[in-house]
Amino acid sequence: MHDAPLILEDSTALGIGEEATVRPHPFRPEGWPAIHPGLKLRMLEGSCLVGTAEMIEIVSPRKKDLSAAQAMALLAPGRG
Numbered sequence: 001m002h003d004a005p006l007i008l009e010d011s012t013a014l015g016i017g018e019e020a021t022v023r024p025h026p027f028r029p030e031g032w033p034a035i036h037p038g039l040k041l042r043m044l045e046g047s048c049l050v051g052t053a054e055m056i057e058i059v060s061p062r063k064k065d066l067s068a069a070q071a072m073a074l075l076a077p078g079r080g
Contacts, residue, residue, distance in 0.1 A: 002041075003027045022053070 004024035014020045024041075026032050033039070035058060043051035 002032050006043075021056075023059070024053075 004026040006022040006024055008014060009021040009023065011020055035055060037055055037057055039055040041053040041055070042049055043053060
């Protein structure tokens, strides 16, 4: 599995059909494919495709994002 909480960069919500820049924070980075700009990712909820993404750059995690991602991991079903 390639589960990862997504932190929205410039907004607090994302509606149907909208686009946003996000930062993924993988639960298990070692299980992810090699990350590189241009990598295409599918976003699923169960078996339903709910979005697609294209990696545009690789950046270091921000401390506030790590805290938010850790909190999401604790709330995710079957985790924490």
